[in-house]
Amino acid sequence: MMSLRWHFGPTLYTVRLFARTMIDVCLLAFLIEGLYLSERFISILKLVIDKPVGLENVLPLLASAAPEVHLALPLAILIATYRVILLSRENREFVVLASGGQSILPLLQFASAVGLSAMTFSLLVSGEVAPRAKFAFRANVDAIQYEALRGGSTPGQFLYFPNHTIYVWPTERGSSHPIFVKQILDDNSNRIVNARNIEIEERSSQNMLIIGMFGVAMNDFPNDGERWLAIGAKPDTPGEVSCKGCGLQLQHLKSSSMVRTLDVTKLLPLDPRGATVDEWTTPELLGWMRPPGDRSANPAGAEAMRRLARALLCLLAPFVSWLTLTFTTRRSQAFALPTACAAVMIADIGFSQLVTRLSGVGTTALWSILLGTVCAVLALLVAQIVIRQHLLIFPALGRS
Structure with missing residues (x-):
């Protein structure tokens, strides 16, 4: 069993493990992005198919819709981390580390590095890129409607405006x-x-x-x-x-x-950016920058906490992967990862409901409750990983 010794020296192996995980995350993100955009392409095509505009107008709309896929980032982190560490365990790489006296702490810090990187990326996309992309999508649709108004529509098609x-x-x-x-x-x-x-x-x-x-x-x-x-x-x-x-x-x-x-x-009334809180950036929601709308008429604090909750879920996802690995054997490999994905989705819904129900207590109190909940869950995950660390070392999918 690997002992929990509180020292850590960065090694080439952990750096390579981190790089492999990030590459897997990117590949999974591109896959999910492609599936999402292929589904959105049908609905976007309906906006332009009966308009006198070229199909090249679809590309800006697809680009504006692309950042919405950040909602699936926690699952991409979970699956990518699980795949990398499962392959490492079955290749007996962790046996070599344990034989050399390496503790479990570097692996936990590796999980922390993955989680912090994912959380930062989630905050960046959900807080800056996605809100501006939503407004860009609305502006592009308005431009297409304007061109349709000038050029006319195909026979049998009507143009609907307010x-x-x-x-x-x-x-x-x-x-x-x-x-x-x-x-x-x-x-x-x-x-x-x-x-x-x-x-x-x-x-x-x-x-x-x-x-x-x-x-x-x-x-x-x-x-x-x-x-x-x-x-x-x-x-x-x-x-x-x-x-x-x-x-x-x-x-x-x-x-x-x-x-x-x-x-x-x-x-064609095009409301300015900020007509809904979905188009507000996180600094604007938190009052760090001048908001594009009336803060008193919009649930700005709740929307900011909802984005933070999903980002914190990205922080928890790598630790869920490590804990899932301890339960992965020949008998459980078929449902271990799906169960973990279901747990992450349930946690996402739970955090969203928590923010919605407690939105009236104030931003500071909601921030404290949310961070306290995440810290408690993170501590529970780490404790379980340490207790079950012996199950991380030896391969469990081979024939006995």
Whole structure:
């Protein structure tokens, strides 16, 4: 049995073990990233497939969605560490270390180095990269919708915006662009606009368009839960039609040409970064930097603690791998790693629920409770590893 001697001299072996683990983590992360992006690609493709934009617009959206995979980082750390140390044990590398008088402490410090590196990376991605990527994704979607608005959509496809539904018929030669627009004016009325052709006269500023409309017909209808029915049109009095059940008159306008100034920000309102706390960086959540929104109206402290909890789970993952190794034998090898992965996922859900339920106690108290819980779990893991350290040395998967 290896004795627990409290001294440590860095060795080439532990450095190589750390490097092998980091390489495995990177490979697993790329694998998980590829699976995640292949799934997201379908939903992202739906955003652009019916828009007059090229498929190259998919790449910025995929790049903006990529940082979300940091949610699976604890599992990648767990699996990579387990694979490396299992192979080392079965190759009798730990037997050689124990024969040379090496204690278990270097291996625990190796696990600490892996956990601290993973925790730092998780804090960096979840605290800086992912929030900015979420806003970039939203901005890219807005840009695609703007290009679709200018270029028209494919036949049979509508463009949906807040308070607007637009259909632009593309033509083969691009000589004319008939358009249909439904605008919700308020809770009581809708506006339907039909035009034989539209042209963008000029772009007066970054967000303002001057649009020429030809052959325009505009009608305002009452909006009674979308159940209105216009009947009884009078040919001799164009512009006035009775409305069944509402007693209102429909406003009607026809014009051969019309020029309208369109504020794109009203049709495509792009909220600034920080509309939700998911787009806040961790320093902004903690008040170390000026936040992009109102802190009193957003659960900033709870979101920061949720990110910290997942980062601390990355710290615990290597120690879970070492403890799992002590339970890995020929009989248990089929379910040892899946059980450990399930435990990590349960811990992730548990930490998230803990943060949610205790979000009202204050950031400082929540910080203390979270760190205390993680320290207690870490101490329990280390104690169990030390107690069961003899099971780390000898191979357990070979035939006896």
